[in-house]
Amino acid sequence: MLSLKNFTLHNGSKKLIDNLSFDIENGQVLSIMGPSGIGKSSLLSYLSGTLAPQLSAQGEILLNQQPIHAKSIQSRKVGLLQQSPLLFPHMSILENLLFAIPEQMPKQQRAEQAHQALLKLGLADKACAMADQLSGGQQARVALLRTLLAQPDFLLLDEPFSKLDPALRRDVRAFVLAEIRDANIPALLVTHDTEDASAMQGNCLDLKPFHPANKA
C-alpha cells in the first residue's frame, strides 16, 4: 500500500497544495484531477523524488508502512509513465525492455521475460524494430511493460493517455489497468480526462486551487 500523509506544496511563497493525504491499496489506481498549474504533476515529482528545485514540499510517503521520502529516486523502486512513451530511440524494442530488467536475474531468464513481454504485446516479430517503427498505441504499451519489467513497488502515471486518439485510448487504458492488477502494485494517475479516471475503476481525488479562505 502507498500512503501520503500531510502533503503540502509551495512554489516560492505561494501555497499550491495544503495537507493532502491518501492511501492506495495494491492493484488499485487513485486518479487525481484538477485544473492546470494546481500541482498535480509536482505531486508525482515529489513521490518519484524529482521535485524541481524552485518548489518546496513536505509530507510523509509510506510504502507498506515504511517511509521512503528520504530515499533517492533510484532506490524508491517507482515506475513512471509519462505523456510521451520515451522509448530510447537508439535501442531496439527488445533492448528497451531488457534495459529495464534487473541485472541480478540470470541472462537466460532476462531474455525469457523480455520475450514474454513482447508476446503479450503481440510484437514478437518486432523485437529488432526501432521505436519509431511502432504505432503510438504500441509505443505506449511497450513503455508500460518496460516500466513494469523493472519490478517497481508503485506506479505513477502522468497523463499517459493524453496523446492517444479516442479509440486507442480505450484499449490502452484497459491494458494498463489489467497490467497494474496483474502486478498487484498501487498506482497514481494524474489526468484531465474524467473518462481516464472512471476507466481506472478506483477512487478519484479532485484537487481545488488552494486559497487561505478555503482552509478557514
Next chain:
Amino acid sequence: MSLSHSRWLASLIGLLLAFPIVIGLVGTILPAFHYFPPLGEYQFSLTSWTKLFSQGEFHSSLKLTLITGIGAPILSLWLALSLLAWGYQKPIFAKLESLLAPILAIPHAAIAIGLLFLLSPSGWLVRIFSPWLTDFQRPPNWISVQDPYGLSLIFALIVKEMPYLLFVMLSSMKSIKARQSLEVGQALGYGRLTLWRKVLIPQLYPIIRLPLFIVIAFSLTVVDLALVIGPNTPSTLAVTLLRWFNDPDLAMRFVASAGAVILMLVIVFTLAGWEMSHKLLSLLTRAERSNGRRCGPSDYLLRFGAFLGQFTLLLSVVALLLLPIWSFAKRWRFPDALPSQWTLDNLSRAYPLLMELSTNTLTIATITTLLACGLSLLMLESKRQSAGTRHTRHIFDWLIYVPILLPQIGFLFGLHVLLIYLDLNGDLCAIIALHLMYVLPYVYLTLQGPYLAFNQSYLQQANRLNHQPLRNYFKIKLAMLKPPLFTAFAIGFSVSIAQYLPTLIAGEGRYSTLTTEAVAQAASGDRKQVGAMALLQALFPILVFWLAQSLPPRWTKWRLACKSLFLRLSPTTSQTQKDRQC
C-alpha cells in the same frame, strides 16, 4: 520574394559560396604539382612532393599535429560530456553555464596569451606557490609552455573547445528529451552517470557530430594558438607550412602547397577514422547498454572527467583575469603573486597603436558581421521557401561548412593568388571578403533554427492587414527575431575578431588588427603591452555579447519611450497626437 526569385537567388549565393572554395582548392592543389603560372611554372611535376617527404621537419611536424589535433578533441569531448553528465539540472551547473559565453566569445589568441601568463615558468601558477612551497626565488628552468610534446597546446585547445562542445550539447538537450529520459531511467533504478553513458550520450552523438568535426579540423590546422603556445622545434604542420609559404625562397611555396594538400588529407582520414572508431565502439558497447547493470566502473571516468573539466574552467577564468592585471602592472617581480605597483602607463603608452588596431578590428568585424547577417537572412529565406517544395537539405547546408572544415593554411594562400590577379591584395575589401567566409557559417548556423521555426502566420496576418510585404518582413518577422539576430551578430563579431590568417594573408601587413598584433608580439616578452592588446581583444566580443543579451528584452520599452519623448519635444506634433501617446 517569389519562389522563382528565391531559386535564382539560391543559385547565385550557391555560386558565390562555391567560387572561393574552388579557387582556394585549385590554388592549393596545382602548385602542389608544380603548376603555378604566376611564378612561370607551367609543367606538372612531383618535385615538390619528393622535396616535402625529404624534409625531416615535415615528418616531426606531422607527428606533432596528429598528437595535438586528435588528442585535444578526444579530451575536450570527454571533459564536456563528463561535465554535462555530472552537472545537468544541478543549480551549480547554471553558474558554470554562465562562464561559457565569455570564454566562447574571447578570441583564441587572447586565451593563449592568458594561458602563457598563467603556465609559463614565471607565470602566476608558479608565483602563487613560490617561494613558500617551491623555494623558487627565480623562475624555474622548466618548459611548461611551448613544450616539445605539445601538451600546453593541447591544454589551450581544450580550454577553447570544451566550452564550445558543452554549449552545443546544452542546446541539444531538449531534442533528446534529456530531463524526461533521466527521470524515467532513474525511476528504473539506474544511476545518473550510467544513464548518460547508456542512454543520453549515444543519442547526443549524432547531433554533435558536425560541431565535433569542426573542432577536429580546427585542432589539426590551428595557427594563431599554436604560434603563441605551441612548440616551435618543430612546430605543428600548419605553423611549419605558414613559415614555408612566407619563405624568401619562392620554391618553398610549392613544398608548402604539397604540405597543405597533405594537411587536407590528414583531416579527411582523421574524420573517417574517427567515424569508424565511433561505429566500432557503438557496436562493442551495444550489448552492454541493455544488460540491466544499473552502474558500472566507466562511470568513474565521467566522474573524474567532471572534476578535470571544472579544474580546466577554473584555470581558463584565472588566465583571463591575468590579462587586465598585466595591462595595469607597473612593477611585478617574481615571485610576487600580484604587482607591487600599478599604472595606467602601459595603456597610455600603447594608446596610439591600440586606437589604430581597435579601429581596424572593429571596422572589419562590424562590416563583415553585418554582411554575414544580411546574407544569412537571404539564404534562410531562400531555404525556407524551397524547403516546403523540394529539398529537406539545401545546397547551402553542404557548402557552408567547407571553408571551416578545410585548413586555412594553403586554402587561403590559394585565394591570395586570386586577390593578386584582381589587384585586391592588401585591400580592406579583401580582408572583409576572407573574414566573411569564416563568419558566415557561424551566423547562418546560429540563425537557422529560430528563423526556420518562426511561425509564418504572424507575417501572413500582417500582410492581410497591410499589404506591404517587405516592410512587414522587417517590422514583424525580423523584429520578432531580434534575440537570435543579436546573438548571431555577437557570435559573428567574435569570430571575425579572432581571425588571424585571413587578416594576415589578405591584408599583407597593411592592415593589422588586435589579433594579428597580439600574436606577433606574444613572443616579444613585453607582457604589459601584449596583455593590453589581448585585454582589448577579449573585451570587445564580451561587450557585444553582453549587449546582444541585454538589448532585445529592453528594445521595445526603450523604443516606445524614445518615440514618446520625440513626440513630446517635437513642436509640429499636434496636441491630439501628444495626448494619444500619454
